[in-house]
Amino acid sequence: MTTFHRPRDIPQILLSVLFLTLIIVACLWIVQPFILGFAWASTIVIATWPVLIRLQRILFGKRALAVLVMTLLLFLLFVIPIALLVNSLVDGSLPLVHAITSGELTPPDLPWLNSIPLIGAKLYGAWHGLLDMGGAAIMTKVKPYIGTTTTWFVGQAAHIGRFMLHCGLMLLFSALLYWQGEKVAWGVRYFATRLAAKRGDAAVLLAGQAIRAVALGVVVTALVQAVLGGIGLAISGVPYATLLTVVMIFSCLVQLGPLIVLVPSIIWLYWSGDTTWGTVLLVWSCVVGTMDNFIRPVLIRMGADLPMILIISGVIGGLIAFGMIGLFIGPVLLAVTWRLFDTWMREVPPPSDNPEEVLEELEAIEPDRDNQPK
Template identity: 70%
Template sequence: MVKVSQPKDLLQILLSVLFISVMIIACLWVVRPFVLGFAWAGTIVLATWPLMLKVQKLLWGKRSLAVLVMTLLLLMLFVIPVALLVNSLVDNSGPVIDWATKGNMELPKFDWLNTIPLVGDKLYAGWNALVDSGGSAIMAKIRPYIGTTTTWFLGQAIHVGSFLMHCGLMLLFSVLLYAKGETLGNGIRHFAFRLAGKRGDAAVLLAGQAIRAVALGVVVTALVQSVLGGVGLAIAGIPNATLLTVVMMLCCLVQIGPLLVLVPSIAWLYWTGDTTWGTVLLVWSCVVGTMDNVIRPVLIRMGADLPMILILSGVIGGLIAFGMIGLFIGPVLLAVSYRLISVWMHEAPAPQDDPNEVVEILEEQE
């Protein structure tokens, strides 16, 4: 007996897909305010999960005590320093805004140009001739852009409260993830396995390894370099050492390195005649500037066995594409894609034929 297949109800399929799409969009819209906080919490928990397990083992296997200790560590290492930094930037931005919004700004005279050997007199005369001839016109053209920039910074200050709220959400979600990490991890693996079988499960595990590798290799290295560099700046007597340390941290995260801040500081010390501390900071900068060549590969290997160029390309590209959270999104995407393509390639044996013979066969076929 021939079984007659029932015709597919096209309208039912379309309405089902439409309903599922609407539900997904609605759910994403509801959780949209919490996505950034949850993303940072997931990243931090994945990176520090082995540490949490060690703390739990030391505290007689009590998960609640381990979660409490990790929460206090996050509060001291992330939330409080960030809040103090934001508060300091907001408080110290007043004089800068007053200076930028005043209309009596004048171009500097740069008297120190006279001290440059051979060409100093010419540079000083040329600069002051430019200022005397068109200084007011130059400032008239520059002032609108300064006003626009100042307005932009004032607008960003409004988002300080939102940023602090995300820090609070990050702390809350971190507590929940530390407490129920295994359950959530198994749920994500189950969902990935339902989508793509073993490869989906492998993709989730690779994503976790890539996040841990970036957190250990890039963020920890940047933190160590910036802190040691900041200590050197403070001891050498560089003004605004705290602010320069923050700038150094950002430079290390984007893989520029700390020397972009340290070298001008060394030059300033020598320029002011403090050669002793300038030499000390020079030696210290050589140590801090080369530290990433030793620490970063070791830490990345501890997190995941991935090529260095893959991690660094993902960090820089992710940062440009997605902002700070892209530090982790970029390497995760590249690492998972790299491993999946590698597995797919190794499903077939590598070619063993002589390349010259292959070329000759192709030429004969033509």
Template identity: 70%
Template sequence: MKTEPKIWDMPQIVFSLLFIILLIVACFWVVQPFVLGFAWASMVVIATWPLMIKLQSLLWGRRSLAVIAMTLLLILLFILPVALLVSSLIENSGPVIAWASSGHIKLPEMEWLNSLPVVGKKLNSAYHTLVQGGGSAMMAKVQPYIGRTSVFLFAQVGHFGRFMLHLGLMLLFSVLLYWRGEQVGHGIRHFAFRLASRRGDAAVLLASQAIRAVALGVVVTALVQGVLGGIGLAISGIPYATVLTVLMILSCLVQLGPLVVLVPAIIWLYWSGDTTWGTVLLVWSCVVGTLDNVLRPMLIRMGADLPMILILSGVIGGLVAFGMIGLFIGPVVLAVSYRLVSVWVHEAPAPEESPEEVVEELAEREQEQATK
């Protein structure tokens, strides 16, 4: 019995495909405002899920108590530092501007400028001319740039507002994911298995390992360095130590390190004549500044073995592409992609032949093709 050949209905296929694409675009359009917040929440929940399970076991097996504890921890780690930074900047910006424009600024003589070759005398003369004019002269020099700076700051306010919105969405989605984490994880694994069988399921598990490695290596290291540096600032008597600690944590997240904040503090202590505490802070800064060279690789390898250049590129590229949220999204995207490609490549054995043999074989084949 002969079977009739299957006839492809091309208009039906085309219109079905167009309908599916239209449906996907419409869904993405609807959820677009929540994508970054949900992605951030997913990374936070995946990274802290073992901690939440441990808290649940300590809190008599109650998921609700564990979710409340994790929510308070997220508020402590994300909301409070940002709120402290903003409130401190608002409170202290007025006195700082008034002090800078009061005309009572006393600056050092900096006679060592004369020892610089070629441009030393010119720099020294220009510097002393500016110092003799006082703070008002400084403000007059800076005045042409204030307008540009104001425009830049107003532009950053918009970015900061979006960052706070995504921060709130992250907190909300994190609570929901903590509450129904097993169901969500099983659903994602089911979808990946339906999409690519066992490879899809393995890809999801590898992605979770990469996310946890980035969270441990980047975020935990930044928190440890920032807190230890803040303790050193507070003990040394540096004013506004809380604000500087938050700035130090952000600087560590951007991979600039804590020395961006600690070095000016050391200079200020020596300048003010407090050499004892300046030396103490200098020694402490050497310890804190080199801590990431030991702590970060160790923490990253606890989740997955990832190259450090990948993490640094992800942090910087994510910051440029997505803003503050890119500090977390950038390295995660690169880490997940690297892990998936690495596993796919290692499914096949590495070539054992030497490069010379391969080149000779290719040359022989080219000669055979040319003689035919």
């Protein structure tokens, strides 16, 4: 019996692909306002899932109570500090904005220049000579640029409401994921298995381990260093300790470390004549600045056994490519790719430890090919 193969209907295939593409684009367009909040919630829930399970055991096995406690903790740890920080920044910037807009901004006197050994008096005299010759003219030329910069910063306040909205969505999605975490994880693994069989499932599991490793090794380490550094700043009497602590958090997240804030603070304390607290902060900074070398490797290996260079490259590259959410996306992508590539390589036997045997086998094969009839 002869079987006739029906030719492929190319227009039908193209229209089907186009229809599926339109559906996917339309769905992404609809959920686009919620993607950032859901991404933050997913990373937080994956990183803190063991804490939820432990709380559920403590709270008599009640998932609802554990979800309520975790949501309140997220509210206390994220929303309230961010709201207080934004409020302090706005209140602190109002005098500067008023001084610039009213024309009351004048060049500073800089009396601390006299305290610099050997060259302090000369620097102070040169600075005042510059102000006497054209200080007003200098400020007249600089004020437009300062005003433009201030206007830009004020314009960024429009993004504060959007950021707080994402925080609210993060809390909502976190509560939902805490409540139905097992079902969501099973659905994601099922979808990955449908796409790439066991490799897809392995990729999802590796992504979860990488997220937990980054959250423990990068975020927790940054928070510990920044909080301890902020305590040192507050005790030493450095002004704007809260704002400097926030700066330290970001500098630690991008792997610059807390010393970028602590060292200028130490210098300021010594210049102001407070050598006792300057020495205390110097010793404390040595402890805070080096503790990440001990904490980070231990915390990362609690989530996944990943190379340190992979985590650091993913954090910095992800931050540059995707913004703050790239702190998690970058290391996760690199970790999953590296683990899958490593698994793919190990599917074959490893090469011989003796290179001479390999060369001898190759030389034995080549004469056999030369003796074959052509």
